[in-house]
Amino acid sequence: MITGVPVQYFLILATLMFFAGIYGFLTRRNLITMLMAVELILNSVNINFMAFNRYLYPHKMEGMFFSLFVIAVAASEAAVAIAIIINIYRRFATINVEDVNEMKY
Amino acid sequence: MDILTLFVVIPVLTITAILFVKDIKHVRVVSATGMGIQLILAAVLVFMYLSARKAGADEQMLFVRDYLWFVNPNIHYAVGVDGISVVMIALTSVVLFAGIFASWEVEFLTKEFFVSLILLATGVFGFFISIDLFTMFLFYELAVIPMYLLIGIWGSGPKEYSAMKLTLMLMGGSALILAGLLGIYFNSAPEGGQLTFNILEIAKVTIPMSAQRLFFPLTFVGFGVLGALFPFHTWSPDGHASAPTAVSMLHAGVLMKLGGYGAFRVAIFLMPEAAAELSWIFIILTATSVVYGAFGAIVQKDLKYINAYSSVSHCGLVLFAILMMNQTALNGAVIQMISHGLMTALFFALIGMLYGRTHTRMINEMGGLMKVIPFLSVCYVIAGLASLGLPGLSGFVAEMTIFVGAFQHTDVFHRVVTIVAVSSIVITAVYILRVVAILLLGPTTDEHHEHLTDAKWFEKVSVVILIGSVAGIGLAPYWLSSMIGTSLQPIVVKILATNPF
């Protein structure tokens, strides 16, 4: 793999992606965009898994497996989430998250 | 299966049967049959109990069954009855049977109505047969919950408000009771050993005084809320006013007795030392209830409010007598529970029937009904006379037993308070006669009321059963009194052991 790239670089990248995701999740009003932000968060975690696996236990594969799991879960989650969003759109004719507050109180 | 468990099983079977029938008519018939069987069963139980006692069974509780239910905490399904529970079960069956007939014409969600009503009754029966505190509490809750639905759905007036108020206050009481019961449980083996919920086991030990001082008031007030203890009685006027007929009957007739019964069976019986020490506070409260409820009833205009306040007064007398803690007064308390149960069920049944005809419960909107509907009116007068303690009807027996019992105390405090309580017989007469005079006598005031029809057959069944019981107890109280008296012996022995008056 890429030799000589220090682990900090990966971590910095992952952190940036993570907070970009958090920021997107908290500020975007569009549910689809929020979903994309969540994907960003998940992928930042994937990068962390891979990086630590490579640097700490180069002879084991658990980190890789976990990333694969996360990818699989993220895919199914996206499918479910988009299904929900479509239903919300059908019901409320909007995917603006602020308008979807039926569950308050 | 033992006979006591049948008392819970039959209502459950009835409920199941109701769920399977379609027609409203069949629902009624099934309910009436089920509760008829229950009534017969109660009669059989009374008979079995008496013959067992005659044959020399001298345990405190008869027909005891005990099944382990939860290992930790040590909860059992334990049942058993003594004379007091037997008469309470008989009372419940009678009132319930009459209640089914009084709600013969419920048309809105009939099936659900009868299911809830019988579910409530299941709880009551279970409560009276249990000798395990936890099972008892479980059945108690089972009786309280359907009440919310019954008032909230089938009630009248501000029914949601009343149902909520009643349920919340009773639940508040339950919370106190639960705390008290757990307190008893954790102190049920002060010398080490297995903790237990079983009343008979706990009665054998003396709960440490420090624990009693804490848990006696909790338990007593908790049950007192249901027994309309001043100042926790205000759910009663609102709740009764909004409840449908049969529910008022069952509630005032039976459910309020759960309070008295529990206060007596749990609070006084298991913690007599604290009871003796703290009783003066509650005696003052209950004596206040007695007089205050009666005065409160004088100025009410709604028939159900009058009766609710009168219940406060009469149930206050039950708790008052329980706190007197001697054989005669306790005996009077139990008779008063029975008597008030029948009387007030009769009252509410009649009020329901009047309301069904005149569509009002305001006494000033009615008048001179005696001429129009003589049967119901005469029954109302009889109920009134029973309530004001006319000899020959059950109220007199109960009140006199209480007064004489309470007056046997050697200290002046108890006797003075008794005299205060005695004054309620005059006030009761005032409000009863006021209602009778305005409602039934005199010329008919509203011309719409001149063509009312008198009682139908099912109403007559309901009323006659109740009047028959009231008069039966009033004319020949000896057997009832002695049956209760015998069962009180072990209880009084425990109370007096620590508490020499």
Added chain:
Amino acid sequence: MINFSYTIWILLLPFLVFLLLGLAGHKLKPKLSGLIGTTGLGIITFLSYLTAYQYFFASEKVDGVFQKIIAFNGVWLQLTENLHIDIGILLDPISVMMLVVVTTVSFMVHIYSIGYMHGEKGFERFFAFLSLFSFSMLGLVVATNIFQMYIFWELVGVSSYLLIGFYYTKPSAVRASKKAFIVTRFADMGFLIGILILSFNTKTFDFITLTSLTGPAITQTGGAAFMGLSVITWSMIFVYMGGVGKSAMFPFHIWLPDAMEGPTPVSALIHAATMVVAGVYLVARMFPIYAIAAPDALNVVAYVGAFSSLLAAVIACTQTDIKRVLAYSTMSQIGYMMLALGVSGYGGHDGLGYMASMFHLFTHAMFKALLFLGAGAIIHAVHSNYMTEMGGLRKYLPITHATFLIACLTIAGIPPLSGFFSKDEILTAALHHNKLLFAVEYAVAGLTAFYMFRLYFSIFWRKETHYHHTPHEAPLTMTIPLIILAIGSVFSGFIPFSELVTSDSMPFESHIEMAVAIPSVLIGIAGIGIAYIMYKKETSIPDRLATTFKYSYKWAYNKFYIDEVYLYITKNIIFRYISTPIAWFDRHIVDGTMNLIAFTTQLLSFRIRNYQSGQLQKYGFVFVTGAIALAILFAYLWK
């Protein structure tokens, strides 16, 4: 020993008749139900006479003393080890005498009612109630213990309530019945408290034990004293309070005049002859305790009786409703009996007052029932209660006139009619005991003669009033009881009471004391004379007198405003100043507190619920912030 167990039927029979008529009466023909009731009572009357005969003349006396016989006794309710309420039959001179009085008057009233109530709606109900009353009154009379007496005491109260309110569509009758019940109920509360105190100290309800000279009530006069009187005295005063209520003595007399709203036969039976003397009977029943252990209570009895008799006599002089005049006269005569008991001692000739009281009770029952039934016949004929609308009736109602005159002469104490004898004994007893009370009774005797003859002359003489239709004499069913009672009034004075009914059941000699008798007869004649002058013909004397003594007349006419005082107490104090505030307090303070708790909880939850905004991103923000905060916290902790 004679077996008296048949006396149980004296109690059972009227109860069965009541049940029969009460449950099935509306299905029977009115005539049949009247017949059933009357026949039932006829049998009871016969049984009572048989009992009286056997008791007084056929049963053995021990040492010349009439024995108390328990004919029947069964435990009705066991209260404590010692205290139990029994239902039984106690025969002793006064109870046997009362059996005779009650059944005689009741039987007469039954016969009379067949005529009087003919064609009324609720005929069978009337007879059912009469049977209930007879049952209760007989049960009261033969009570073996004080609690049985209380039980039947309440039952006579309720039958009186039902009968006063017989015309239940008439508002005044309804009001009167309610008033009667509540006033007597209040007095009964005193009775009950008295019983409680007494039984607490003596551990028994039983009359024989209580009144026995060696019994606990008399020997243990001690116990904690309160306000200088012993416990027993207090209990007897409370017990007497019950008697005051039932016998319409001051201050609980206000219900009696109003009770005249009931049908006239009822007034004759309940409110003249039988129920209202229950208070006298009660004191007589407990007499040994009063006389020996509680003389102060006995003094209360005497003074209350004397005051009531004077008050009632004064009021009676001004009333115009004939039944009310008779009602006040009843009250006055019962005052006499109370006074006689009050001035009596125990045993032998000291017990003259006791004997006189019972004697007067007996004769009074006869002549007062006669007066009321006569008044009923008059009202039946004229359709009015007011003597101002009557006059000259002697021509139309000859039998009623004759019997009414006899009754008036009897009550005025003219010899040799029965009232003379009994009144004379009372006056003699009072003279030996208390001169003040004696003087009061002399005055009352004069007043009695005056107002009775005022009544008599106004009804039967005076002017010729024009009637809408000519009054006619009542049917035979009504006149026969009048005649029988008139015979009773004339001759019952010759019954040797001092040999039959005495305080210690021991016969003694009594004789007419001329020094008392002659002035009393003279006073009676004087009263009659004044009434003759004033009312025989229409004169202006009554009006002139009324204007001269304007204020005192007005006070007496308005019954000294005692009714108004009561009205004030009940309407204003109890209703307005106690009940209404309590109801308000309950709704607003007690219930308000509960609602306040609920309201506070709700308020709090309203505050809290805003955190549950439904905004996903707000939740996310809180979550992330929390997670970061926790992360920092943990990082800090691990350092």
